Amino acid sequence: MxxxxxxxxxxxxxxxVTIAQQNIDFKNGKIISPEISNNxxxxxxxxxxxxKQVTLTGDWEENGGKSEMKKDSLGTWTTTINHLPSxxxxxxxxxxxxxxxxxxxxxxxxDVGTLFSIFIINNGKGDYYSVNDVPHGSLxxxxxxxxxxxxxxxxxxxxxxxxxxSDKNYPVLYLLHGSGGDENAWSExxxxxxxxxxxxxEKKAVPMIVVMPNGNPSKQGAPGETKENFxxxxxxxxxxxxxxxxxxxxxxxxIILFTDLHFKTIKNKSNRAIAGxxxxxxxxxxxxxxxxxxxxxxxxxxxxxxxxxxNMQIDTYNNLDQKLKYQSNLGIKLYWIGVGKxxxxxxxxxxxxxxxxxxxxxxxxxxxSRGHLWSNWRIYLLEFAPKLFK
Amino acid sequence: MxxxxxxxxxxxxxxxVTIAQQNIDFKNGKIISPEISNNxxxxxxxxxxxxKQVTLTGDWEENGGKSEMKKDSLGTWTTTINHLPSxxxxxxxxxxxxxxxxxxxxxxxxDVGTLFSIFIINNGKGDYYSVNDVPHGSLxxxxxxxxxxxxxxxxxxxxxxxxxxSDKNYPVLYLLHGSGGDENAWSExxxxxxxxxxxxxEKKAVPMIVVMPNGNPSKQGAPGETKENFxxxxxxxxxxxxxxxxxxxxxxxxIILFTDLHFKTIKNKSNRAIAGxxxxxxxxxxxxxxxxxxxxxxxxxxxxxxxxxxNMQIDTYNNLDQKLKYQSNLGIKLYWIGVGKxxxxxxxxxxxxxxxxxxxxxxxxxxxSRGHLWSNWRIYLLEFAPKLFK
Numbered sequence: 001m002x003x004x005x006x007x008x009x010x011x012x013x014x015x016x017v018t019i020a021q022q023n024i025d026f027k028n029g030k031i032i033s034p035e036i037s038n039n040x041x042x043x044x045x046x047x048x049x050x051x052k053q054v055t056l057t058g059d060w061e062e063n064g065g066k067s068e069m070k071k072d073s074l075g076t077w078t079t080t081i082n083h084l085p086s087x088x089x090x091x092x093x094x095x096x097x098x099x100x101x102x103x104x105x106x107x108x109x110x111d112v113g114t115l116f117s118i119f120i121i122n123n124g125k126g127d128y129y130s131v132n133d134v135p136h137g138s139l140x141x142x143x144x145x146x147x148x149x150x151x152x153x154x155x156x157x158x159x160x161x162x163x164x165x166s167d168k169n170y171p172v173l174y175l176l177h178g179s180g181g182d183e184n185a186w187s188e189x190x191x192x193x194x195x196x197x198x199x200x201x202e203k204k205a206v207p208m209i210v211v212m213p214n215g216n217p218s219k220q221g222a223p224g225e226t227k228e229n230f231x232x233x234x235x236x237x238x239x240x241x242x243x244x245x246x247x248x249x250x251x252x253x254x255i256i257l258f259t260d261l262h263f264k265t266i267k268n269k270s271n272r273a274i275a276g277x278x279x280x281x282x283x284x285x286x287x288x289x290x291x292x293x294x295x296x297x298x299x300x301x302x303x304x305x306x307x308x309x310x311n312m313q314i315d316t317y318n319n320l321d322q323k324l325k326y327q328s329n330l331g332i333k334l335y336w337i338g339v340g341k342x343x344x345x346x347x348x349x350x351x352x353x354x355x356x357x358x359x360x361x362x363x364x365x366x367x368x369s370r371g372h373l374w375s376n377w378r379i380y381l382l383e384f385a386p387k388l389f390k
Numbered sequence: 391m392x393x394x395x396x397x398x399x400x401x402x403x404x405x406x407v408t409i410a411q412q413n414i415d416f417k418n419g420k421i422i423s424p425e426i427s428n429n430x431x432x433x434x435x436x437x438x439x440x441x442k443q444v445t446l447t448g449d450w451e452e453n454g455g456k457s458e459m460k461k462d463s464l465g466t467w468t469t470t471i472n473h474l475p476s477x478x479x480x481x482x483x484x485x486x487x488x489x490x491x492x493x494x495x496x497x498x499x500x501d502v503g504t505l506f507s508i509f510i511i512n513n514g515k516g517d518y519y520s521v522n523d524v525p526h527g528s529l530x531x532x533x534x535x536x537x538x539x540x541x542x543x544x545x546x547x548x549x550x551x552x553x554x555x556s557d558k559n560y561p562v563l564y565l566l567h568g569s570g571g572d573e574n575a576w577s578e579x580x581x582x583x584x585x586x587x588x589x590x591x592e593k594k595a596v597p598m599i600v601v602m603p604n605g606n607p608s609k610q611g612a613p614g615e616t617k618e619n620f621x622x623x624x625x626x627x628x629x630x631x632x633x634x635x636x637x638x639x640x641x642x643x644x645i646i647l648f649t650d651l652h653f654k655t656i657k658n659k660s661n662r663a664i665a666g667x668x669x670x671x672x673x674x675x676x677x678x679x680x681x682x683x684x685x686x687x688x689x690x691x692x693x694x695x696x697x698x699x700x701n702m703q704i705d706t707y708n709n710l711d712q713k714l715k716y717q718s719n720l721g722i723k724l725y726w727i728g729v730g731k732x733x734x735x736x737x738x739x740x741x742x743x744x745x746x747x748x749x750x751x752x753x754x755x756x757x758x759s760r761g762h763l764w765s766n767w768r769i770y771l772l773e774f775a776p777k778l779f780k
Contacts, residue, residue: 050486052440096440100490106503106613107620113496119620133617136542138532142554152526164532164652223496227523230497230509262554 031076033104034091034119041082042119044091044102049075051095058091059116059375060084069093086124087375088191090116109188111374112180113234127198128382129191134201135161139193141183143221144213144258148251154214154221155255156183157263158193160200160207169264171271171389172209173297174255175381176280179237179304182222183214189374195381204386208273209263213255215280217242237279244279244309246316249286256294270333273388275299277377278345282310286317292327297334297388301380302372305348321359328361334387335363338380342371421466423494424481424509431472432509434481434492439465441485448481449506449765450474459483476514477765478581480506499578501764502570503624517588518772519581524591525551529583531573533611534603534648538641544604544611545645546573547653548582550590550597559654561661561779562599563687564645565771566670569627569694572612573604579764585771594776598663599653603645605670607632627669634669634699636706639676646684660723663778665689667767668735672700676707682717687724687778691770692762695738711749718751724777725753728770732761 033045044056046069054069054077062081069077077093090109092099101108102117109118120126140157160170175192177185186192192210199205218241220226223234237243260267274295276284281303288298312318328335335356339349356363366383370376423435434446436459444459444467452471459467467483480499482489491498492507499508510516530547550560565582567575576582582600589595608631610616613624627633650657664685666674671693678688702708718725725746729739746753756773760766 046488048486048488050442095485095488096438098436098438098485098490099493100488101505103489105620106500106505106624108505110496115491115496115498130619131615131617136533136544138530140528140530142528143526154526225521227521229520230495234496 031104033102034117036119036121039082040084040086040121040123041080042084042089042121043078043080044069044093045104046077046093046095046102047075048077048095051077053094053096055094056081056091057094058089059373060087060089061370065091084121086121086126088118088120088126088129088378090118092116110234111189112236125379125382128195129378130198131194132198132201134197136197137161137163137193137200139187141225144255146251146254148247148254149217151220154183154225155258156187156212157259158187158196158210158212159263160209161197162207163209163264166264169266170207170209172211172259172263172265172273173385173388174211174213174252174272174274174284174295176215176274176276176283177212178276178278178280179243180235181237181277181280182216182219182225183212184222184225186210186212190378190381192381195378196385199382199385206389208385208389209259209265211255211259215248215276215283216240217245217247238309244282244311246286246314249283249290250316252283252287253291253294269293269296271296271389273297273299273334275301275336275381275384276303277301277380278372279304281305286320289320289323289327290316292323292330296332297336298332299334299336299338299380299384300349300352301338301377301384302340302343302345303337303349303352304345305352306345307348321355324356324361325359328359332362335361336366336384336387337363338366338368338376338383340368340370340372340376342369343376344372421494423492424507426509426511429472430474430476430511430513431470432474432479432511433468433470434459434483435494436467436483436485436492437465438467438485441467443484443486445484446471446481447484448479449763450477450479451760455481474511476511476516478508478510478516478519478768480508482506500624501579502626515769515772518585519768520588521584522588522591524587526587527551527553527583527590529577534645536641536644538637538644539607541610544573544615545648546577546602547649548577548586548600548602549653550599551587552597553599553654556654559656560597560599561663562601562649562653562655563663563665563775563778564601564603564642564649564674564685566605566664566666566673567602568666568668568670569633570625571627571667571670572606572609572615573602574612574615576600576602580768580771582771585768586775589772589775596779598775598779599649599655601645601649605638605666605673606630607635607637628699634672634701636676636704639673639680640706642673642677643681643684659683659686661686661779663687663689663724665691665726665771665774666693667691667770668762669694671695676710679710679713679717680706682713682720686722687726688722689724689726689728689770689774690739690742691728691767691774692730692733692735693727693739693742694735695742696735697738711745714746714751715749718749722752725751726756726774726777727753728756728758728766728773730758730760730762730766732759733766734762 031045035043069079105117281300425433459469495507671690
């Protein structure tokens with residue numbers, strides 16, 4: 001990225017070594033941010049002498065994740081958040097009205113349309129979200145052809161450690177994203193690779209394949225990964241055509257067939273699970289109900305059961321209670337529901353749990369704190385994955 | 391990321407639909423940036439009423455890629471860059487001394503330690519860097535075990551369209567990154583997947599596997615992808631232990647063996663190429679010279695041939711001229727060198743070309759404008775890949 005030969009020659013003279021990309025090297029300044037101390041306090045710093053107000057916003061609970069930063073005489077803004085529970089966290093600085101990443105932190109992820117700087121607090125569940133010295137699985141970004149949509153569609157597939165060298169076949173978890181997400185959401189925001197590697201290393205989960213398709217009917221893949229390129233801006237799925245039109249759920253068998261054809265899978269109900277978060281939880285619920293002979297394990301993570309936004313009369317979605325009852329009668333090993341007490345979907349999800357009670361459909365209901373957040377969805381995966389295929 | 395139940399309920403009341411992640415949705419403001427017009431002019435905008443100075447810096451040639459932006463009465467800073475040649479470009483805003491991404495552009499990549507916003511200008515070579523409506527290959531992030539380093543090491547592998555359904559075997563290009571890079575560099579900054587998909591679709595390149603290992607001896611993988619997690623900050627490789635100690639080149643056969651074991655490869659010299667940029671160009675040159683029976687195609691993209699920074703007396707690097715002569719005598723189909731006239735390594739690379747002339751080693755020498763830049767390395771891949779395995 002060096003702009004001209006004069007700079008290059010200067011750098012060459014000064015350093016005398018291969019420093020081709022000097023101006024893209026890390027750390028222009030001397031400050032460290034975020035700085036994580038042993039007692040799980042985190043200090044954030046931003047050098048910005050001219051700014052009038054800098055606010056830190058993060059996805060932790062303390063103060064609703066909001067702190068005003070204070071400027072010292074050298075122009076460095078600072079604040080410390082104390083005693084964060086172990087987790088992976090995301091944050092931004094709001095600098096006089098502009099939301100920015102932490103310029104000294106190169107690690108980030110995109111949640112729908114916003115980029116966030118990230119860090120991990122260890123010594124707890126954050127350890128499951130970290131890369132550890134354990135055998136690693138592989139992550140594959142590939143495409144399947146959908147006859148239904150008459151298009152190639154993108155999907156992400158995790159294969160467990162040892163997969164390539166094994167002549168075994170593996171069970172499969174189909175794992176769906178939420179509105180505004182895509183086939184990259186679980187592996188990026190959800191720390192899927194790290195969670196699975198770590199659960200498998202501890203023998204808490206059995207080695208399994210995890211298939212993460214794009215669940216947006218009108219999209220072939222994630223923003224930037226389709227022929228729309230950078231003209232496709234991230235957005236809630238409800239802004240897309242065909243939102244909850246039943247097509248994804250109706251055509252889901254194409255994804256199973258693709259997986260069974262190209263991966264070493266065990267091709268039966270006992271070795272298939274389906275789960276999803278929010279919109280993907282609704283989709284998982286419908287797909288499993290419509291294909292009662294396909295999945296023995298169902299996971300609904302904060303599922304999007306707010307039926308008022310859905311036409312429940314279309315073929316794919318109708319007669320739900322009868323379908324659920326039939327599905328249960330055929331036998332399910334696990335029907336797992338997770339929701340946070342502060343989730344804005346708490347009521348419809350609790351109502352759904354009560355409906356299952358009434359229908360006498362056995363299920364596991366897991367309620368924890370907080371709301372409709374990746375922080376919870378990662379916990380639900382940590383809870384759900386160890387219960388599969390045992 | 392919604393912080394509390396009150397906000398959630400409010401949003402639910404106002405919108406009545408699943409808008410769980412409303413505050414991470416795209417576009418808080420109404421401005422568009424970057425806005426690309428038909429004549430390849432690009433307008434950049436930033437809403438920042440309180441800022442005193444906003445500078446745009448990008449990797450285009452005009453004005454050395456630097457433009458002062460102007461603020462209008464509403465507090466929106468603007469500048470337009472006219473008639474950009476077709477390419478993929480990266481840029482930042484410098485806002486009163488803080489380097490930030492464009493807040494309205496969710497697309498970015500990391501080059502060593504800096505994040506850049508990106509956009510594509512089409513109707514030229516930028517088309518090769520775009521996702522088009524063509525068959526797509528797959529990208530695999532996986533690990534191999536190195537007995538040499540006694541560690542698992544990460545690598546990225548591209549398999550061409552049709553690979554999974556074919557019973558054919560494929561030729562392999564081993565493609566190495568530069569100092570400060572990693573196993574993700576070619577697929578992210580280098581647009582490898584898009585370039586290969588597009589060249590193969592046009593039948594300009596034959597379908598091939600591309601293997602992109604991590605070439606840093608002391609690192610297992612990219613920043614954030616190893617057990618160091620976010621404590622491993624991106625840096626020029628020269629800051630790492632074992633920089634150019636010969637170990638990567640000496641142990642490279644482990645990567646070939648891994649590839650030949652796990653992928654459908656044609657396992658002979660005629661169907662193997664090796665290429666690299668900068669540090670990786672030096673590595674490719676050495677590996678090919680030390681294994682003269684392994685590679686029929688060699689590509690050196692701005693290779694790091696500044697020997698003053700390298701101990702050329704160690705076993706792996708010594709007797710270079712004899713090795714090159716022997717390699718040439720055994721037969722090479724293509725020995726390709728690419729360099730920009732403004733590259734700070736222009737002189738040592740030109741000297742190397744003259745050395746090959748003197749040794750009567752046939753080679754293709756490709757010289758273009760500009761310097762030590764991804765803009766050039768993508769061009770070299772566009773030039774090199776079509777010449778392989780024909």
